[in-house]
Amino acid sequence: MQKQSRRGEHMSNYVIWKYASYPAGCVLQDISGFxxxxxxxxxxxxxxxFPRGVSLHMNPDFPDDLALGDSLLNSDMIVVGSARLKDFLIARAIPNLEFLPVAIVDHKxxxxxxxxxxxxxxxxxxxLDRKASAYEEDILDPDSIGFISKLVLDEAAIPPDRQIFSMAGYWDLTFARRDLAEALIAAGFTGIRFIEPSEHPES
Incomplete structure (x- = not known):
């Protein structure tokens, strides 16, 4: 059942996983070794x-940012999470979700x-609800979406057990079921926030 916002609008059962800044949180460059x-x-x-020895290096443009939280900002826009976050997600028996080990290397x-x-x-x-959304197809790949200016999910197409997932054809977003998002926030994980699909793209 969908919740309602304070304005009486229906909220999606799913939210978009985003990075949240925290004091001295490190900034990572591209993946090395894969x-x-x-x-x-x-x-x-x-x-x-997935090979052994894959790493992400801290960005030298931010030499004073060394803190390692539960989710790390990175240029690949993927979720890089702590062992604590991994254990939390494993305990929820989330289907179609892998945990690929990586090392974090500092500026030196x-x-x-x-x-x-x-x-x-x-x-x-x-x-993607193609009738309700506003988007542009990728000119080089008709199966991919280049940009979404109004994002509406076709929630009937999402299997009910999918607590974390990506959208076919539009790879830069990670979605979470609302109850999982609320549990993550309640658990106090650092580096994680969530926005509504209607808030994408952020201004």
């Missing part, structure tokens, strides 16, 4: 194929942590 990064975007299952090339994971939803869901 070239097929498009597979992290299109939901290709990687368990058993030293290992900062080996206890981080890419939170990788597989099997993207074709759930």
């Amino acid at each position: 070239e097929d990064t498009y597979k992290l975007k299109n939901g290709t299952p990687l368990t058993g194929q 090339g030293r290992l900062a942590s080996e206890d981080y994971f890419i939170v990788h939803p597989t099997v993207p869901v074709d759930c």
